[in-house]
Amino acid sequence: MSDRGKTVAIIGQGYVGLPLAMAAVDAGWSVIGVENSRAKYEGIAAGVSPVEDVSSDLVKGAMAAGKYRITNDVSDVADASIVVICVPTPLNDAREPDLAILESAVSGIAPYLVNGTLVISESTSYPGTVRDVVAPMIERLKSSSDVAIDVAAAPERVNPGDVKYHQKNTPRLVGGLDAVSTKRAVDFYNTICDEVVQVSQPEVAETAKLLENTFRLVNIALVNQLAQLCADQNINVHEVIDAAATKPYGYMKFTPSVGVGGHCIPVDPMYLSWWAEKNGSKATIIDESDAINLGMPIYVSKRVRELIPASAKTKRVLIMGVAYKPGVSDVRETPATSLRDDLIAQGCEVGWLDPLVSEWEGLTPVSVDWECDAAVVATAQPGMPVAAIAGRGVPVLDCTGSFAHLENVTRL
Ligand SMILES: NC(=O)c1ccc[n+]([C@@H]2O[C@H](COP(=O)([O-])OP(=O)(O)OC[C@H]3O[C@@H](n4cnc5c(N)ncnc54)[C@H](O)[C@@H]3O)[C@@H](O)[C@H]2O)c1
DSSP states (O other): OOOGGGEEEEEOOSTTHHHHHHHHHHTTOEEEEEOOOHHHHHHHHTTOOSSTTSOHHHHHHHHHTTSEEEESOGGGGGGOSEEEEOOOOOBOTTSSBOOHHHHHHHHHHGGGOOTTOEEEEOSOOOTTHIIIIIHHHHHHHSSOTTOOOEEEEOOOOOOTTOSSOOTTTSOEEEEESSHHHHHHHHHHHHTTOSOEEEOSSHHHHHHHHHHHHHHHHHHHHHHHHHHHHHHHTTOOHHHHHHHHTTSSSSOOOOOOOSOOOSSSTTTHHHHHHHHHHHTTOOOHHHHHHHHHHHHHHHHHHHHHHHTSOTTOSSOEEEEEOOSSSTTOOOOTTOTHHHHHHHHHHTTOEEEEEOTTOSOBTTBOOOOTTOOOSEEEEOSOOTTOOHHHHHHTTOOEEESSSSSTTSTTEEEO
């Protein structure tokens, strides 16, 4: 790994950073994966991928070929000509942007960057983060005023669990602080992606990423509200949605759900909302949509409790699928948490199971034969025993639309 010009360091080896690392290896780069979580670092060093979309064999193969190495020593970024930041950008308790992890990553790498390094941020954030937060911090903390650093934004669009779209065939938005930064970042992603979309400034790339996820948040909120309105009036919302979806243009199908989860849809739009407020405006449509989606687990809790037979002596409810979406073990921001909390607050005893999740907030799953009075499918994980549970007469509320063909199953 001695050729700096062909070496890229990737800060954060999670859902975004590790797939990028493997894609870069595939494109001929030598990759240094920098990871500061001890458990993740040790796991990857032992050849175990922490991410479903990346096989352990792929990681082991890249390491054996000398094209990938994992480190927890941030000074190793000095060996790379490109440093890509892929660290979390969550919300704080007030549901406002929390850039502490990003700032800590930037301040960690800054002193070790050598002259001519290109720093790219893939982390999702509000418009102006790269220009007003990342770049000034590098300028302030770099080892010497003789060190010149290029900086660009290239927000990641990865969709964990998606077998069709990945790093290579998902067009990449790239905007640098100046023409040189932009060109260098475009050249880098051209080695990895089939299509690179150059935009005029980082703020365009940052805002576009937020628009994409806000589009989903708002449309999900729309069908979630419609589901409640239709249920009140005995109209089958699924028939309505399918009917609307026969329109061949100008419509995109979204379906009701227990709410939104994960690191993107519930989080990114709040960055846009916060940014609007910082600039003296209000993104009212985002705030309203957020409130509707946050209310869904409470609505679902009410609907599943209505299924508990009046004769039941207990109020035991089983939640099936606690990851925030099918095919992943990721429980970050899962709406199943609010659902569980509300069920407990309403006096229910709650069990859960999810074939991909072995532990959830310190709790282990119940077995398939756990006695319950009602069940709710929150996420349609593959391999879930819905048929077995409905088959023994347990009323099931299906929030995913995947099990409507089964007896004893009601759709949300
Ligand atoms: N997960 C997604 O589906 C997705 C999709 C598109 C964009 N994004 C964005 O990408 C960014 C990363 O998200 P993610 O899902 O990969 O997060 P993640 O938690 O899966 O991975 C981030 C990794 O960074 C590590 N880390 C944090 N600080 C570090 C530091 N200073 N040095 C080294 N490692 C550090 C963490 O330990 C973690 O392993 C976020 O801004 C997110 O919004 C995520």
